[in-house]
Amino acid sequence: MPTLTLGQYDLVYNALSFTIATMGAAFVFFLLARNTVAYKYQRVMVIAAIIVGIATYHYVRMFSSWSAAFVNSGGTYTPTNEIFNEAYRYADWLLTVPLLLVELVAVLSITGERRKGVIIRLVVAAVLMIVLGYPGEVTLDVGTRLLWGTLSTIPFIYIVYVLWRDLGVVMARESPEVRVLLRNLRLLLLASWGVYPIAYLLPLLNIDPAMALVGRQVGYSIADVVAKPAYGLLIYAIARIKSEEEQAIAPVGALVATD
Amino acid sequence: MPTLTLGQYDLVYNALSFTIATMGAAFVFFLLARNTVAYKYQRVMVIAAIIVGIATYHYVRMFSSWSAAFVNSGGTYTPTNEIFNEAYRYADWLLTVPLLLVELVAVLSITGERRKGVIIRLVVAAVLMIVLGYPGEVTLDVGTRLLWGTLSTIPFIYIVYVLWRDLGVVMARESPEVRVLLRNLRLLLLASWGVYPIAYLLPLLNIDPAMALVGRQVGYSIADVVAKPAYGLLIYAIARIKSEEEQAIAPVGALVATD
Numbered sequence: 412m413p414t415l416t417l418g419q420y421d422l423v424y425n426a427l428s429f430t431i432a433t434m435g436a437a438f439v440f441f442l443l444a445r446n447t448v449a450y451k452y453q454r455v456m457v458i459a460a461i462i463v464g465i466a467t468y469h470y471v472r473m474f475s476s477w478s479a480a481f482v483n484s485g486g487t488y489t490p491t492n493e494i495f496n497e498a499y500r501y502a503d504w505l506l507t508v509p510l511l512l513v514e515l516v517a518v519l520s521i522t523g524e525r526r527k528g529v530i531i532r533l534v535v536a537a538v539l540m541i542v543l544g545y546p547g548e549v550t551l552d553v554g555t556r557l558l559w560g561t562l563s564t565i566p567f568i569y570i571v572y573v574l575w576r577d578l579g580v581v582m583a584r585e586s587p588e589v590r591v592l593l594r595n596l597r598l599l600l601l602a603s604w605g606v607y608p609i610a611y612l613l614p615l616l617n618i619d620p621a622m623a624l625v626g627r628q629v630g631y632s633i634a635d636v637v638a639k640p641a642y643g644l645l646i647y648a649i650a651r652i653k654s655e656e657e658q659a660i661a662p663v664g665a666l667v668a669t670d
Numbered sequence: 671m672p673t674l675t676l677g678q679y680d681l682v683y684n685a686l687s688f689t690i691a692t693m694g695a696a697f698v699f700f701l702l703a704r705n706t707v708a709y710k711y712q713r714v715m716v717i718a719a720i721i722v723g724i725a726t727y728h729y730v731r732m733f734s735s736w737s738a739a740f741v742n743s744g745g746t747y748t749p750t751n752e753i754f755n756e757a758y759r760y761a762d763w764l765l766t767v768p769l770l771l772v773e774l775v776a777v778l779s780i781t782g783e784r785r786k787g788v789i790i791r792l793v794v795a796a797v798l799m800i801v802l803g804y805p806g807e808v809t810l811d812v813g814t815r816l817l818w819g820t821l822s823t824i825p826f827i828y829i830v831y832v833l834w835r836d837l838g839v840v841m842a843r844e845s846p847e848v849r850v851l852l853r854n855l856r857l858l859l860l861a862s863w864g865v866y867p868i869a870y871l872l873p874l875l876n877i878d879p880a881m882a883l884v885g886r887q888v889g890y891s892i893a894d895v896v897a898k899p900a901y902g903l904l905i906y907a908i909a910r911i912k913s914e915e916e917q918a919i920a921p922v923g924a925l926v927a928t929d
Contacts, residue, residue: 442702445702453706457699461699464695465691472687492742492744494676496680496684498684499687506688506692
């Protein structure tokens with residue numbers, strides 16, 4: 412771990428805390444929003460809540476790990492014996508990225524056997540992407556990082572391809588209002604998922620190790636906020652509109668079983 | 671406690687944290703899933719939630735115990751005065767294993783007196799299995815470990831036998847869809863419960879004590895994730911299908927008593 416300036420240490424510290432607050436708030440919101448969509452979309456909100464719940468846990472752990480990994484020694488933050496545990500992110504992604512994909516498929520009008528096939532392929536690709544990325548993340552060797560990063564990119568591209576193709580097919584079937592939201596969802600997916608490889612590759616850019624560490628942590632945090640709570644809000648908007656279109660908004664306390 | 675490398679210490683540390691997140695997420699999910707199954711299967715989801723809730727608590731404790739049991743002394747983790755408390759696992763199993771068996775019997779269509787008899791026999795066998803295993807777990811003597819391990823295996827085999835026999839009888843009565851899930855449940859039970867004796871016997875294999883400790887903790891954690899949340903998801907799938915088959919999905923706020 413490199414030595415950090417006060418500003419560098421604080422930036423990550425506050426970014427992690429901000430993310431805890433955002434994930435926690437989203438957890439409460441998605442739980443409460445469940446009863447405002449039709450019965451068939453309620454599981455989508457449950458998945459959204461569980462994703463940000465898992466992220467809240469991991470950000471609390473990362474916050475503690477970050478605080479313990481550095482000590483203020485008169486003007487700079489020097490590393491302690493406790494090493495900042497980057498693995499929390501990978502444990503988080505291992506659980507949440509497959510769930511994000513399940514959430515997406517669940518809100519789309521993909522039915523029956525087709526849906527099961529898509530989910531299995533996406534989940535396997537997501538797990539591969541994360542597991543292959545990890546060895547590169549924890550190494551200090553540039554070549555090793557590049558190798559695993561490249562391997563991890565293959566399932567990443569496959570996921571983007573499947574989503575693009577299947578979102579395209581589904582979009583054609585939806586109302587104009589839902590279509591706009593699905594287009595935004597595509598852009599949001601690309602914008603947020605695109606940040607991860609950039610943050611991942613920061614240590615390769617021959618910049619100051621402290622800057623690379625700080626940039627990576629802040630980058631991952633911003634990407635997580637976009638990819639989980641903001642993404643969940645868009646999914647919620649889609650579920651709301653589709654509930655209205657299908658005239659099946661569930662009055663609280665009298666849910667209609669339409670699934 | 672043996673001295674560990676950074677990688678060995680981290681592996682257990684992250685496996686324990688990952689399990690906390692998984693158990694906690696499953697707790698939220700099973701609680702929320704309760705209202706999506708028929709009234710007669712809702713208690714199954716309550717039991718599933720309680721099991722992973724108990725496990726979440728014990729894994730939080732184990733995580734703290736593990737962190738306190740070792741200190742980073744420049745490149746290796748050496749044992750502190752605090753001994754890692756293996757008893758948390760046995761306390762957890764003493765509570766959760768009987769509940770796992772009750773959960774299984776509750777989702778099967780075993781009725782009346784027959785059900786009560788099966789539950790009592792399974793619970794007694796489960797308690798015996800865990801209580802007899804513990805003295806062997808905490809000893810350093812190979813012979814003692816083997817003796818108690820063998821004694822503990824007798825009720826274990828009895829449980830597997832009863833489950834196989836009764837699952838077979840019940841499977842013949844169910845729809846093809848449920849039958850496939852019950853077959854998967856059998857395989858999952860065998861795969862997850864089979865890991866425990868292997869992890870238990872690791873210290874007997876004359877391998878490096880650090881490797882044996884790490885292998886045992888990671889093995890137990892994986893087995894717990896399969897035996898509790900993954901098992902609960904399969905049970906939930908069975909409850910969902912049976913609810914639909916019996917056309918008795920309970921609308922929230924107007925629960926239908928069908929039991």
